[in-house]
Amino acid sequence: MxxxxxxxxxxxxxxxxxxxxxxxxxxxxxxxxxxxxxxxxxxxxxxxxxxxxxxxxxxxxxxxxxxxxxxxxxxxxxxxxxxxxxxxxxxxxxxxxxxxxxxxxxxxxxxxxxxxxxxxxxxxxxxxxxxxxxxxxxxxxxxxxxxxxxxxxxxxxxxxxxxxxxACYRRDLMAITNMVRKGLFGELLHLQGGYQHDMRARKFNNGTVPDTPGIEFGPGTPSTPGWRTQHSVNRNGDLYPTHSLGPLAVMLDINRGNRITALSSVATKSRGLHRYIMNNIPAGQKHRNADVQFKLGDIVTTTLQTANGETIVLTHDTSSPRPYNLGFRVQGTAGLWQESGGGEFADGLLYLEGASPAKKWESPSPHLQANDHSLWKVFGRQAESAGHGGMDFFILHAFIECIKQGKDFPLDVYDLATWHAITPLSETSIAQGGQLQLVPDFTNGAWQRRKPVFGLNSEY
Amino acid sequence: MxxxxxxxxxxxxxxxxxxxxxxxxxxxxxxxxxxxxxxxxxxxxxxxxxxxxxxxxxxxxxxxxxxxxxxxxxxxxxxxxxxxxxxxxxxxxxxxxxxxxxxxxxxxxxxxxxxxxxxxxxxxxxxxxxxxxxxxxxxxxxxxxxxxxxxxxxxxxxxxxxxxxxACYRRDLMAITNMVRKGLFGELLHLQGGYQHDMRARKFNNGTVPDTPGIEFGPGTPSTPGWRTQHSVNRNGDLYPTHSLGPLAVMLDINRGNRITALSSVATKSRGLHRYIMNNIPAGQKHRNADVQFKLGDIVTTTLQTANGETIVLTHDTSSPRPYNLGFRVQGTAGLWQESGGGEFADGLLYLEGASPAKKWESPSPHLQANDHSLWKVFGRQAESAGHGGMDFFILHAFIECIKQGKDFPLDVYDLATWHAITPLSETSIAQGGQLQLVPDFTNGAWQRRKPVFGLNSEY
Incomplete structure (x- = not known):
């Protein structure tokens, strides 16, 4: 480094x-x-x-x-x-x-x-x-x-x-983005998301072969445990914010009419990775990794504020036993969606004032079907075989198509800088006991005139 | 005042x-x-x-x-x-x-x-x-x-x-408290809750008769709109934290081996109450309440830290259309519960490492049944007719029984002070753009030796 x-x-x-x-x-x-x-x-x-x-x-x-x-x-x-x-x-x-x-x-x-x-x-x-x-x-x-x-x-x-x-291209999230743009949730108020993914078995292996059970990590260990786990030893913050923040930033037009102004983060105690090592040391044996002190709090909560008056809560939760779920919530003046699954239309709950039975949750499914994004209608079948439920098709497709057509990327360096900044700022906030941190305007004021570009056509 | x-x-x-x-x-x-x-x-x-x-x-x-x-x-x-x-x-x-x-x-x-x-x-x-x-x-x-x-x-x-x-006596929450005390969630890490209750129709009436539709509020208006709504005009903070914080404080032994050390709050823009008034002014008419500026942000998020290293996120969400739900999440090193309903055992999702199918959500129902609190077993039938799904029976029962038996109340003045303090501190935090606020130790150090007392017997 x-x-x-x-x-x-x-x-x-x-x-x-x-x-x-x-x-x-x-x-x-x-x-x-x-x-x-x-x-x-x-x-x-x-x-x-x-x-x-x-x-x-x-x-x-x-x-x-x-x-x-x-x-x-x-x-x-x-x-x-x-x-x-x-x-x-x-x-x-x-x-x-x-x-x-x-x-x-x-x-x-x-x-x-x-x-x-x-x-x-x-x-x-x-x-x-x-x-x-x-x-x-x-x-x-x-x-x-x-x-x-x-x-x-x-x-x-x-x-x-x-x-x-x-994740910006996850089918349910693109349908929700459509619904946001159509005003079905009214004016957006509050959004939530998180990287809630039990990564324990991915942070360790047997020390010689990728994707094996084990409690080894660090330099010399093959694949992900060789580099990623050390971040959990050295750092305490939201280390992986973009899967949740990315789609929410698209919905909120971040850097394109809006911007993130401030954040604060808190972290729980660190227990999960040490516990995982202790639970997996063969009985009667000792292991040097039993003495590793992991700095990363098991659950990190980051609260963001935007120039347009919305709030976002992000969760980083990778060291505890749990089903995978990015924990999205999209709430506006006219209704809300919240999910607890893995991206299926039927996962979660939805309520739209006027459309839903009074004060009763509905399945999001019919609403997401009705607002399925044109990209998914055109490329859905082709995408299905790709990684991560089709999302990987779309992200590469957009990258390749923009290069072919000479178009600006729909997610650009200002998005990169803003989203990446959440991590070091959350580390600083936690190190200061949860103090507020201002988020720089990486566009130098251009966010006020830049226009949304993500997912506006059915080509990429 | x-x-x-x-x-x-x-x-x-x-x-x-x-x-x-x-x-x-x-x-x-x-x-x-x-x-x-x-x-x-x-x-x-x-x-x-x-x-x-x-x-x-x-x-x-x-x-x-x-x-x-x-x-x-x-x-x-x-x-x-x-x-x-x-x-x-x-x-x-x-x-x-x-x-x-x-x-x-x-x-x-x-x-x-x-x-x-x-x-x-x-x-x-x-x-x-x-x-x-x-x-x-x-x-x-x-x-x-x-x-x-x-x-x-x-x-x-x-x-x-x-x-x-x-809410401390809600049947599902008492069962979860039992599970927490039995260590079924492992060591607690992160908890969430909120007052997520569309109060718009309760904040206004017709100006003369309680519980009527209308857009009147303020002095002279009967019942709740006569006093409660003015708080939304004057104040921006978590105005009603205890329904969510109370049960979570019990689980975390707040003031009894643990304490809340700091908080920060953010608020969204204020839209819902004005929107409600505008949507309910009879066509073609004007109304003085159309000009009222409500200070209360539609959704207020407060993040708490505890002495024992847990974090709590509280939501105050009373001005937007939504189903009622207190949004509890109780997460520890061995699993988590999160709910999105109104207190039924079957509402929500549960995962316990080892007990649940690997990385799959379960219905909380069998686990809550198995951990039903002895108070509910003894008094459940009697409680059923009481207000708020039986909770009102228990809270009054505890109050009366303690007086009869000369016992200390299970929720006391230190709980009152701590829980109430969330509101003015969240107002200050929001007024300062989200700055961290230290939460006083109202027990003056006694939290370190005070022991949990809530729900420890089947009498009250």
Whole structure:
């Protein structure tokens, strides 16, 4: 991880002269129409391979190169591509910096980054500096300065980045977004969401083989436990805010007529990960991980305020036994939706004044059916085979289509900066006992004139 | 409403010497066993009459006196008592101060106060000064000083007060409390609750007749809209925290091994009450209430932290169309319960690690049945006819039984002060843009040695 100062230096030194950049179009609109996108992949681990599987279904994408220092993961990805009968990409596996050689290739139109959180910033900004539009996997930011530097890198290079928040395309959430836009909930007031996902079995493995039961983590451990778990040791905050915040930010027109102004966070005591280790140490044995002190509170609650007077409550709940559920609630002056399932239309409860029986909950299902988004009507069948219930199809589809058509990404660097900022700000708030933190306006006032763009057509 | 200074003066002037009071028992334990409690009622409006109806079922209570300046409400109560064939109580209806004459009666063992929120403090402390143990209806505090003064009045007089939070006795919540105490949720981490009750039709009437449709409120308007609605004009905070906080405080042993240390609150914009007025003005007419600016945000979210490392999120949501639901969530290291109904065992979702099918929600019903509280087993049938699904039976039963048996109330002045303090502190937090507020320790350290007392037996 680079230090703050180095990171800023890096941006300053490699900056293209940025005068008047704020009114220039992004690099995409200058590229003209393409029929095929030649992609470079940075990191092809667990998440990267899900993207590869999806990309292999597409006739408008060619994977020309991939970079990952993990040769096991590289071999798995190669096998995936080979099995699909596609041309094998060039490989960059010589250590952590070999991705820079991938970025030098003229035949890479854009890059898809699925690396560990702590590498997102470097990989993303280096790609932008190399003139490669970026699709960046989600995560929380590491520092507030990093969030500012993403924006600066974009404003200096005009090379766009799309934050690949697939939950924005969840079918029920897109139908709810439709309903919000039609005014069926009246004026929005209060929204909730959370990353409520028991990640305990994903934060540990047996130390040598991915996706095995175990209590090992840390450097040298393969796959997710090799990097992700250390964040739970070092940090206390909402480490993964975007699956819940992303769709809610779309509904609230954040950075496009609205903005997040302030937050505060609190955390419970930390019990779940230690308890998991203790419960899984073989009887009679000792284990060094029994002594690890996890800093991450089991449940982190973050309360956001917006310029337009709405409030949002986000929950981060990844260390406790529970069914998966993102806990969405969307409430306006005319009704509300709240869910407790995994994205099915029938999950949860809905109430619309006038339409619902007086003061009785209804199943959301008929309302969501009636407001199904046109993207899902057009691409639903195609999406069904994709990862995460179809969401992965749509997020990659939007990324690829925008590059092909020379259109601005529907989720951009300002969304990335704002959503990422929740994490370091929540850490600061918790470290200060729950003190209020102001959320910077990364658009520098442009939120007042920027218009909503997400999900406005049936193409992407 | 008295000013702060006057209130403090009042307490100082009427104080009994308080040296060493902290170790003295409360007045109740000195009274010995009674077979009958002679009650004085202060305020017999909408809520007071529900209590009267319940008290008339009891053979161990005699209503000897009642005070209310509202002669309409007094007449209704008289009719209720008369219809039950009970002896009519003495009446004190000569203005707002006539209740003081009720307090002078030697034949009043205790008083039950069901007055408007803004009179709770005066009515309660005057009763304590007169040596009458108090059952005080719920509400939020008006000022933080008032909360301190309740405690001071108790510590000086040793006359106890019970906060009549009926939700503590809701059948599902008592079963959950049992489950918490048995450790079925593991160590508690995060709790949620809220007053989520569309009160719009209760905040207005036609200006002359209680419980009629209309858009009138304020002085001169009968019943609840005559006093309660003005709080929504003047104040922005969680005005009514105890229905949700009370049961959660019991589960968390607040003031009995734990305490609330800090809170912060945010509010949405205020839309619902104005919208309700506008939607109900007869077509083509104008109405002065169209110009009223309501200060109360439609949805107020308050986040609490405890000394033992749990967090609580409270919601106040009374101005929007929605089904009634207190939105409880009780989560520990071994599982969670969350509900979205009105208190039925089958409402909501439950997950217990090990007991539930892996990562699948269950109906709470079998678990709540298996952990039904012994009080409900003994008195459930008797309670069923009482108000609010039986809760009103239990809260009055506990109040009366403690007086009869000379036992400490299970909810006391420290609970009253702590729960009431949430309201003024949330107002201050919101006024400061969401800034953190420290919650005073009203027990002055005694929370560390005080033991849980609520619901520990099957008598009360």
């Amino acid at each position: 680079q230090s703050e100062v180095n990171r800023r230096e890096f941006i300053r030194n490699s900056a293209i002269a940025g005068i008047g950049m704020a009114v220039l179009p992004s690099a995409l609109s200058a590229t003209g129409m393409k029929t095929k996108v030649r992609l470079g992949l940075i990191a092809v681990g667990r998440r990267g391979q899900v993207h590869v599987a999806e990309l292999l279904n597409r006739t408008d994408v060619e994977i020309v190169a991939m970079a990952d220092p993990d040769t096991q993961m590289m071999a798995k990805t190669r096998a995936l591509i080979s099995a699909a009968g596609k041309k094998l990409p060039a490989e960059y596996a010589k250590g952590n910096d070999d991705y820079r050689n991938l970025l030098k290739r003229d035949d890479v139109d854009a890059v898809l980054i699925s690396s560990p959180w702590e590498l997102h910033f470097e990989h993303c900004v280096e790609s932008m500096r190399a003139g490669k539009p970026v699709g960046l996997e989600v995560g929380g930011g590491l520092t507030l300065q990093e969030c500012r530097d993403y924006v600066q890198a974009y404003e200096q290079t005009r090379v766009p980045v799309m934050i690949l928040e697939n | 008295q000013s702060e200074v006057n209130r403090r003066e009042f307490i100082r002037n009427s104080a009994i010497a308080g040296i060493g009071m902290a170790v003295l028992p409360s007045a109740l334990s000195a009274t010995g066993m009674k077979t009958k409690v002679r009650l004085g009622l202060i305020a017999v409006g909408r809520r007071g009459q529900v209590h009267v109806a319940e008290l008339l079922n009891r053979t161990d209570v005699e209503i000897v006196a009642m005070a209310d300046p509202d002669t309409q409400m007094m007449a209704k109560t008289r009719a209720l008592i008369s219809a039950a064939g009970k002896k009519l109580p003495a009446e004190y209806a000569k203005g707002n101060d006539d209740y003081r004459n009720l307090l002078k009666r030697d034949d009043v063992d205790a008083v039950l106060i069901s007055s408007p929120w803004e009179l709770h403090f005066e009515h309660c402390v005057e009763s304590m000064r007169a040596g009458k143990p108090v059952g005080l209806e719920v509400g939020g505090g008006l000022t933080l000083q008032e909360c301190r003064d309740y405690v001071q009045a108790y510590e000086q007089t040793r006359v106890p007060v019970m906060i009549l939070e009926n």
